[in-house]
Amino acid sequence: MTSERRIVLATRNAHKVQELRTILADVLEQTGRTLVSVTDFPDVEDVVESGVTFAANATLKAEAVSAATGLPALADDSGLAVDVLGGSPGVFSARWSGVNGDGKDRANNALLMAQLGDVPDEHRGAGFVCAAALSVPGLETVVREGSVRGTLAHEPRGSGGFGYDPLLVMPDGRTLAEHAPEEKHAISHRGRAFRELAGDLVRLLARPGPENTQTLP
Template identity: 60%
Template sequence: MPEVVLATRNAHKVPEISRILASAGVPVELVAVTEFPGVEDVEETGLTFAENALLKARAVAAATGLPALADDSGLSVDALGGMPGVFSARWAGVHGDDGANLRLVLAQLTTVPDDHRHAAFVCVAALALPDGTAWTEEGRVDGVVVRAPRGSNGFGYDPIFVPDGSDRTTAELRPEEKDAISHRGQAFRAIAPHLAALPAFRGPS
């Protein structure tokens, strides 16, 4: 299978995105950027999910000489003016501290009534080539933020988010159930045709 670098240091994302792409008919050998010790962290200076996803994908593709996938995603809470948004992974001040981020959002929503707790998970997936060519696709799932964490299958804000039409948090869903509706599932299924169109995936003519 063609090798593609996933521009993330989040170990949860490699199996999740591999699974999503395989289900879309585009199996890849997805390698985390941590397998390339010389590649530096990419500072997420963008103000939108698309800007940050493109920054990461283009930088990693250029550094490794391989096609690179990246995503930027987060939780957008109406009562918080759309925040944490692009700051979701570092909302409590330390990048990647899921527990602290989740607790801070719950604390900020303590006095918000149940019928005003609408939120959405948003994800932009980016595919970039070493020459800078790139594509982006967006996924979104709407729902509500509950008052206490439930479930252990997810990560990030999954334990406090219930998608519309469900009575379970995304951390209570089985992986395949989550992939079918999730913002990341939508975004990477949409990016899959761009990946499949690359010469390495089409094979010899």
């Protein structure tokens, strides 16, 4: 069994890395693995998210990073689906405003609020969707999905989370950004998707025992 015990997370988003280390803490302990960011591999190029579904984009990223590093890789693609926008921004959520860099989240939120400015509360239904993919060299990629539904606030609220978290209001009246991290992880689309994937992680990457001599990267 190789001494390499890393799983590479195919993202450069520090918020997402921290979230997933928390969400997968028990699984990482069970498998004896360490979750690291693709930023630890400066030669790995960014993957073009050319898929038209969350599952396709998550698969593209996980497989590309796994192939480039020779290690198991995790990736997710997620976004906000707004009912009155026909499911948009969807896979374009991260680039909805066309702005990159530190001001991207703020610009995305501002554009969406402007687009929905006259939409009444009863028609502001929306939800986050997440597809999580695990790619292990030599094995078939596994993809699991999770979602959460709510309504859109008229202005951002809360200082937690990232992306559109300050806009999606949960049934308790708080946005995801107003939830403590452990509360958010328990109900969020990303938390649900990666908990669905947890069994696959344990099954494919568990510590070897006398009955399991398979060599995994």
